[in-house]
Amino acid sequence: MSPSSVAQSWLFWAVLSAAFAALTAIFAKIGVAQINADLATLLRTMVILALVAAIAVGGGSWQPLSSVPGRSWLFIVLSGLATGASWLCYFRALKIGDAARVAPVDKLSVVLVAVFGVVFLGERLSTTAGLGVGLIAAGAVLVALG
Template identity: 70%
Template sequence: MLRSWRFWALLSAAFAALTAILAKVGVSGVPSDVATFVRTLVILGLTGAILAASGQAADLTRIPGRSAAFLVLSGLATGASWLCYFRALSLGDAARVAPIDKLSVVLVAIFGVVLLGETLSPSHWLGIALIAAGAVLVAIGA
């Protein structure tokens, strides 16, 4: 099970759900950018501890230049996403913000096909369309 991408993806979804609820409570009365900074410090500390405990810290010096460039760009995109997400949570309901945020699933599918040359079957596209429709319904619902 620990080698299954599905297992880790489901855990990611569960933690993302907790993130939305905990962040919604945490951002109350706190500027959203400050809340994002605190969250980032916690993540930095946690991942640093994991690298140190697992002996992977030395691998930081062995990251190829191309990988480093794309990881930096990914980090910038993550930061922008978190800043926007916390701002949205400070302004809206978690139950409405999170589904809109999950439109990222739709965009990943499109970007994966267009930019990475990945292929999706008709049933995959149907699932992507249903995710998009669900997000829209949650966003416009009363």
């Protein structure tokens, strides 16, 4: 597989996402130790905003906001609200819990995405994928209880 085809692979980006998410948990646990969890979330959000704005503008993917369809606006705003709520809850959990227990429970989102995808988007899970989702759920529960 050539380097350019690797960069076009969903799996490549998903693995990078997982690696960065792992670092996020570790860095956040250390960063939130001496400050309020909500303030930590705000600071992280400001860093993300600056980074993504620089990438969008610098990478030439910026487009006039008036060209974004109303339906896209609605669901992007809803996604942003859900993201913000998730981050606030995540930082609070990290503030009071062990990162090694909080992060796996947070990954129950994988299970919920699979369920919501089936229920709301009409997606289908193969038997193997369904088993995998079940194992993720079981693993998260075992980590939380352990």
